[in-house]
Amino acid sequence: MREYDELFARIKEKAKLVDEKLFGLIPEKEPKVLYDAARHYPLAGGKRVRPFVVLTATEAVGGDPLSAVYPAVAIELIHNYSLVHDDIMDMDETRRGKPTVHKLWGINMAILAGDLLFSKAFEAVSRAEVSSEKKARILETIVKASNELCEGQAMDLEFEKRETVTIDEYMKMISGKTGALFDASATVGGIVGTDDEEYIKALSTWGRNVGIAFQIWDDVLDLIADEEKLGKPVGSDIRKGKKTLIVAHFFENADEKAKEKFMKVFGRYAGDVKGKGIIEEDMKAEVMEAIDLLKEYGSIDYASRVAKDLVNKANEALKALPNSTARKDLELLARFIVEREY
Amino acid sequence: MREYDELFARIKEKAKLVDEKLFGLIPEKEPKVLYDAARHYPLAGGKRVRPFVVLTATEAVGGDPLSAVYPAVAIELIHNYSLVHDDIMDMDETRRGKPTVHKLWGINMAILAGDLLFSKAFEAVSRAEVSSEKKARILETIVKASNELCEGQAMDLEFEKRETVTIDEYMKMISGKTGALFDASATVGGIVGTDDEEYIKALSTWGRNVGIAFQIWDDVLDLIADEEKLGKPVGSDIRKGKKTLIVAHFFENADEKAKEKFMKVFGRYAGDVKGKGIIEEDMKAEVMEAIDLLKEYGSIDYASRVAKDLVNKANEALKALPNSTARKDLELLARFIVEREY
Numbered sequence: 001m002r003e004y005d006e007l008f009a010r011i012k013e014k015a016k017l018v019d020e021k022l023f024g025l026i027p028e029k030e031p032k033v034l035y036d037a038a039r040h041y042p043l044a045g046g047k048r049v050r051p052f053v054v055l056t057a058t059e060a061v062g063g064d065p066l067s068a069v070y071p072a073v074a075i076e077l078i079h080n081y082s083l084v085h086d087d088i089m090d091m092d093e094t095r096r097g098k099p100t101v102h103k104l105w106g107i108n109m110a111i112l113a114g115d116l117l118f119s120k121a122f123e124a125v126s127r128a129e130v131s132s133e134k135k136a137r138i139l140e141t142i143v144k145a146s147n148e149l150c151e152g153q154a155m156d157l158e159f160e161k162r163e164t165v166t167i168d169e170y171m172k173m174i175s176g177k178t179g180a181l182f183d184a185s186a187t188v189g190g191i192v193g194t195d196d197e198e199y200i201k202a203l204s205t206w207g208r209n210v211g212i213a214f215q216i217w218d219d220v221l222d223l224i225a226d227e228e229k230l231g232k233p234v235g236s237d238i239r240k241g242k243k244t245l246i247v248a249h250f251f252e253n254a255d256e257k258a259k260e261k262f263m264k265v266f267g268r269y270a271g272d273v274k275g276k277g278i279i280e281e282d283m284k285a286e287v288m289e290a291i292d293l294l295k296e297y298g299s300i301d302y303a304s305r306v307a308k309d310l311v312n313k314a315n316e317a318l319k320a321l322p323n324s325t326a327r328k329d330l331e332l333l334a335r336f337i338v339e340r341e342y
Numbered sequence: 343m344r345e346y347d348e349l350f351a352r353i354k355e356k357a358k359l360v361d362e363k364l365f366g367l368i369p370e371k372e373p374k375v376l377y378d379a380a381r382h383y384p385l386a387g388g389k390r391v392r393p394f395v396v397l398t399a400t401e402a403v404g405g406d407p408l409s410a411v412y413p414a415v416a417i418e419l420i421h422n423y424s425l426v427h428d429d430i431m432d433m434d435e436t437r438r439g440k441p442t443v444h445k446l447w448g449i450n451m452a453i454l455a456g457d458l459l460f461s462k463a464f465e466a467v468s469r470a471e472v473s474s475e476k477k478a479r480i481l482e483t484i485v486k487a488s489n490e491l492c493e494g495q496a497m498d499l500e501f502e503k504r505e506t507v508t509i510d511e512y513m514k515m516i517s518g519k520t521g522a523l524f525d526a527s528a529t530v531g532g533i534v535g536t537d538d539e540e541y542i543k544a545l546s547t548w549g550r551n552v553g554i555a556f557q558i559w560d561d562v563l564d565l566i567a568d569e570e571k572l573g574k575p576v577g578s579d580i581r582k583g584k585k586t587l588i589v590a591h592f593f594e595n596a597d598e599k600a601k602e603k604f605m606k607v608f609g610r611y612a613g614d615v616k617g618k619g620i621i622e623e624d625m626k627a628e629v630m631e632a633i634d635l636l637k638e639y640g641s642i643d644y645a646s647r648v649a650k651d652l653v654n655k656a657n658e659a660l661k662a663l664p665n666s667t668a669r670k671d672l673e674l675l676a677r678f679i680v681e682r683e684y
Binding site: 030031033034085088089107108109111112114115116118119120122123125126131132133135136139140142143144146147149150151153154155157158 | 372373375376427430431449450451453454456457458460461462464465467468473474475477478481482484485486488489491492493495496497499500
């Protein structure tokens with residue numbers, strides 16, 4: 001759609017501002033291997049959605065987005081550090097179409113590259129061109145989010161060891177794992193641009209809800225999207241046994257027989273299935289049956305509705321801000337997040 | 343010695359102030375496994391030497407040590423995060439007499455526990471009861487040190503893959519790996535207590551040199567100390583093939599034949615030697631021969647002299663500060679570091 005294309009153009013424009021300072025903090029330097037590993041994900045791509053939120057939030061409250069660039073860089077660095085470490089924990093082999101950091105440099109260097117990105121995030125905070133009072137508040141906001149990131153990831157690791165999780169548990173986990181940093185992005189943008197606590201609060205609510213919706217919609221897409229567009233096989237989360245909101249809803253609503261049937265497929269194809277005598281067609285058929293079960297109990301519809309409700313709630317909160325192009329961009333971004341097909 | 347006993351008593355006293363706020367940041371809370379893993383090293387012990395340096399540096403420039411408690415907690419948390427992650431990388435199995443975090447909770451939770459401690463360090467900065475300007479400067483100082491920590495550790499990892507390192511390379515690595523955080527400890531203490539740049543500079547110089555001396559002396563002790571006092575076998579660094587200043591000096595000075603002889607033992611007994619048909623007595627004899635080679639070329643004496651010179655340089659710098667009990671404590675601590683037998 002044309003309005004999304006225009007949004008993407010503006011995201012790209014702001015990404016340029018951000019990347020200049022981002023790569024200034026992690027230049028090509030010694031120890032080369034460390035900086036190469038740290039630069040890998042930022043170089044491999046990423047749309048810089050969170051930095052866009054920071055800069056646009058600043059604009060939406062009447063501030064100068066240029067003074068929010070370093071805080072935006074800080075958020076992007078936190079995001080990248082968490083990707084590097086999460087990929088080790090999840091044993092993921094590719095990210096942004098390239099091998100993961102630990103695949104290329106080994107686990108030790110990947111731990112260290114993540115640590116450096118984390119440290120550099122706080123260097124970015126330290127460089128923010130705002131008053132010392134605002135800097136202190138930005139620090140506080142980012143620290144809160146990075147604590148929550150760890151807590152959310154710990155819950156997610158713990159989920160792996162369990163048969164099922166409840167909707168409440170899932171929502172708590174995902175609020176930390178993806179809600180917190182979107183919240184911090186919008187909040188930090190607000191802090192840079194205004195002293196109006198009501199605006200900052202509205203941005204925080206917007207970010208938290210959009211962040212949660214983003215992940216839920218991702219999990220919905222895994223089940224309903226076109227494989228071509230998605231770039232991975234449909235139902236790959238079911239193969240891996242990933243506990244999503246959809247699965248949590250299913251477990252709270254399905255009868256014992258349906259659950260039993262689902263569990264036979266759920267998580268059965270985790271890791272590399274090559275050479276295990278598994279016939280691709282059989283696996284696909286099984287996964288499709290499991291997806292049908294989720295559909296039967298309305299679990300995919302439920303999650304999809306929750307994501308859309310969260311976005312509505314987010315954009316409703318944003319009405320506390322004056323009408324502006326920047327506010328519209330945030331609204332548009334939130335809508336895109338639950339309308340995208342990839 | 344009695345003066346050291348009195349110093350230890352004061353270190354203990356200050357540790358109490360620090361621990362109260364330290365454990366306030368990492369209380370027993372959910373997700374339990376994450377917080378348990380993060381609390382493990384702080385609970386297992388540690389003398390809180392770096393926090394002592396922070397508080398005493400503040401006192402030494404005429405400030406109130408109580409306002410330096412959170413900055414001191416920040417430094418201790420950085421130290422502990424780096425221990426958790428370094429232990430994973432070095433595959434160490436015990437620390438402070440207990441199993442390492444990754445031994446008890448697995449690598450994934452250990453990565454995450456380290457991340458949480460890192461994040462909490464910046465929360466401690468954020469809670470510092472100082473002006474926003476000082477807070478910003480403390481942040482900058484700690485960020486610089488934590489960048490250097492990563493760089494030093496990356497160099498150390500890279501050393502493992504090489505046959506030898508030069509004295510210059512070693513000094514650069516160790517300046518980051520242990521010099522930086524001692525430097526930051528003294529500097530941060532100075533920032534809290536004064537605006538006098540000369541005092542802060544003097545403290546920074548003191549901390550950097552003491553930190554480097556600390557590690558060099560540790561490596562000397564590994565070769566000359568009493569096994570009972572040290573709590574580990576003499577020459578364990580030689581068994582592991584650890585590149586120390588002593589080894590760097592030896593490689594710059596020994597003749598080819600001596601180097602060849604040394605290399606036959608150096609790093610030969612890395613990891614678990616049980617069940618590999620190695621006779622303990624043979625290994626000990628070999629290691630003692632390697633130590634004799636180091637002695638022959640004056641490498642142990644050289645490192646020991648470097649450590650003592652660094653401490654002299656450190657305490658010389660400290661003379662820029664007014665004479666006080668606090669300054670004397672710092673001088674005493676520095677002297678202890680290169681006189682201790684364990």
